[in-house]
Amino acid sequence: MALSLAAMSARVPNLELVWSSTTLGTLKECPRKYQLSIIEGWASRGENIDINFGWLYHGALERFQRQLALGASRTEALIFAVQWTMVEAAPKLLANPSEAAANKSLPNLIRSIVWHCDTFEQDVLEQVILANGEPAVELSFVIEAGIRAASGEDFQFSGHLDRLVRFNGHTYWHDYKTTKTTLGDNYFEQFNPDNQASLYTLASKVAFDVPTLGGFIDAAQIAVGFTRFGRKPINRTQGQLDEWLRDTRMYLAQAEVYAVTNHWPMNDKACFRCNFRDICSKDPRVRQSFLKSNYGERNYDPLEVRK
Amino acid sequence: MWTSPMSDIETTGQLLAEPELTEIFAADPCLLDDTAFRKLVLHYRAERKNFVALESKPKTTKAKASPKEAPPPVVSLSDLGL
Secondary structure: EOOOOOOOOOOOOOOOOOOOOHHHHHHHOOOOHHHHHHHHHHOOOOOOHHHHHHHHHHHHHHHHHHEEEEEEOOHHHHHHHHHHHHHHHHHOOOOOOHHHHHOOOOHHHHHHHHHHHOOOOOOOOOOOOOOOOOOOOOEEEEEEEEOOOOOOOEEEEEEEEEEEEEHHHHHHHEEEEEEEOOOOHHHHHHHOHHHHHHHHHHHHHHHHOOOOOOOEEEEEEOOOOOOOEEEEEEEHHHHHHHHHHHHHHHHHHHHHHHHHOOOOOOOOOOOOOOOOHHHHOOOHHHHHHHHHHHEEEEOOOOOOOOO | OOHHHHHHHHOOOOOOOOOOOHHHHHHHHHHOOOHHHHHHHHHHHHHHHHHHHHHOOOOOOOOOOOOOOOOOOOOOOOOOOO
């Protein structure tokens, strides 16, 4: 079991009750992929590097913002964020990775963190400070979905907002992304419509009582010799959020059917660039042995609180 | 008054004195002190300044492409003995 037991139904094996944008998004993409990556916890090696790189990038920027709010100068805050990253990165990232993961190296990570903080030195997005004086960064949430499973248990949504910011008198969630892709309109179009952006807008309203219109995506294009940055606002109307919730109700009902029947059907129209294509293209009898020899295992806890 | 939380991260063993960039990345981070991390920050700051300066330089227009070469002569099937 790779999904934490606390997120699972006590009555229906393999029925997830606490859904994050990652788990729900994977289910929507392909139930079989959801079974392999979320329920069973298989991950390709390249995927683990991507996850670690993104996690460290988020963690460093969060620490940078936190130290700034505590009164550090930008340089002091950045030095601390870099130190934290270097300590946490070993042995998750290598100074000289293989060619395939060359852009996700430790030097590229440190460069991207420093360049991000300097690029947005005069930022129009203002950090929200919570009533307790803490900056609104890495906000973990668990909210009731208002949806009940046939088993009688209630579904919940969980996740982590990178931070809340103010712009033109409104509050927005703010999310950091890293990518190899060039940051044109094509890149940002993927967030509208988008599962995570809709969930984050809903969570901002419910968990943090913020009448938000949406959020901002800050994307970093990580190349071997440089990092470029792009930012776009992502808006959601109440009608769009209501629609997303109605759709999600149907997806969760389907998930329960898959769990009860213990069959997660393959969406064979979503195999392009899927990490499990090699597995699903093999005869079902040999898939398990290929998974064991070619994939690593990872655990996932949608209820984890980031500190 | 801000105080650095760096002291929360314990250093073990003897610290490296004035390490080079490659040594910093190769070293156990717990053997590095404030000056090594500052060096990283200053290095990448300078690198970004160079990158931004390079990006903001007006792009030189490419030299006009030379006229297309004449297309290869048409070979008829009879030339090939077919």
